[in-house]
Amino acid sequence: xxxxxxxxxxxxxxxVALLLELVSAIYLKNWITVLVTTATxxxxxxTIVFKDRFEIKLPTRFAAAIVVFVxxxxxxxxxxxxxERFWWWDAILHGFSALAFGLLDFVxxxxxxxxxxxxxxxxxxxxxxxxxxxxxxxxxxxFEFAMDQLFGLNMQKSGLVDTMWDLIVDCLGAFTGAFAxxxxxxxxxxxxxxxxxxxxxxxx
Numbered sequence: 707x708x709x710x711x712x713x714x715x716x717x718x719x720x721x722v723a724l725l726l727e728l729v730s731a732i733y734l735k736n737w738i739t740v741l742v743t744t745a746t747x748x749x750x751x752x753t754i755v756f757k758d759r760f761e762i763k764l765p766t767r768f769a770a771a772i773v774v775f776v777x778x779x780x781x782x783x784x785x786x787x788x789x790e791r792f793w794w795w796d797a798i799l800h801g802f803s804a805l806a807f808g809l810l811d812f813v814x815x816x817x818x819x820x821x822x823x824x825x826x827x828x829x830x831x832x833x834x835x836x837x838x839x840x841x842x843x844x845x846x847x848x849f850e851f852a853m854d855q856l857f858g859l860n861m862q863k864s865g866l867v868d869t870m871w872d873l874i875v876d877c878l879g880a881f882t883g884a885f886a887x888x889x890x891x892x893x894x895x896x897x898x899x900x901x902x903x904x905x906x907x908x909x910x
Contacts, residue, residue, distance in 0.1 A: 714770045715752060720750060720777050727785065738857065739785050746780040762886040766899070768810070775803060789863065796863070797875050800843065804876040808839040808883020813905045816887070828891035836884040843876030 724747045731739035750773045764893045773861075779799050788795045812835035819826050847869050850861035862868050890899050 714766060717750070717754065717770055717773045720773060721747065724750070724777070724781065727781070728729060738859070741857070742780055742784050746776055746785075749776045765901075765904045765908055770903065771806065775806065779803075784859065784861065796872065797866070800872050800875040801879040803846075803867070804839055804843055804879025805883045806879075807827070808835050808880040809886060809901065810883075811842075812837040812884055812887030813836040813902055816891075817906065828888050831891065832860045832884040832888035835887055836880045839880035839883060840873075840876055843873060843880070860895070 720744045724743055727741045728740065728747065731737075731743060753769055753772045753776070768840060778788075783795060783799065815831050815834050815838075819831075847862075850869075853861050887902065889895070890902050
């Protein structure tokens with residue numbers, strides 16, 4: 707296996723933990739845990755498959771960050787009940803996801819201009835990145851509502867209040883990611899410049 711195709715050790719450990727939990731849940735006939743754990747495992751595997759199979763090359767640290775986020779959201783959050791045990795868990799994950807999606811959306815839109823940071827108005831690319839990231843957050847809230855209604859889960863916690871705070875945090879995270887992209891376009895520098903250049907450099 708080439709270096710570019712190696713799976714990070716952290717991702718392998720997450721897969722082992724998920725497989726062990728899946729076997730345990732099947733043995734105990736805890737079908738909700740089986741469903742959520744299977745979904746988590748499938749999404750984390752698809753991330754690596756996507757990285758290796760398609761023309762878009764997803765840098766290893768991007769892929770690993772996505773796997774960790776899915777694991778923390780679905781498995782730790784729902785199966786291990788971190789959302790109830792730690793009041794700040796939901797806010798941190800929503801903020802991180804919005805920041806990540808804001809950055810990833812920025813990079814994808816940026817790549818439409820062949821990675822030329824002088825090809826389009828920085829404010830326009832940043833604004834589009836912000837809008838897409840917030841849209842992803844809104845779709846996630848719809849997913850939470852659907853899971854609660856169809857499977858009797860409690861992903862929305864306090865209902866409307868939880869949903870609105872999630873959307874507010876989504877907006878703040880999306881703005882941070884989009885603003886980091888804007889700074890990069892204006893100056894070629896910034897806190898997240900290394901992540902942006904890593905993606906662009908692999909997808910020329």
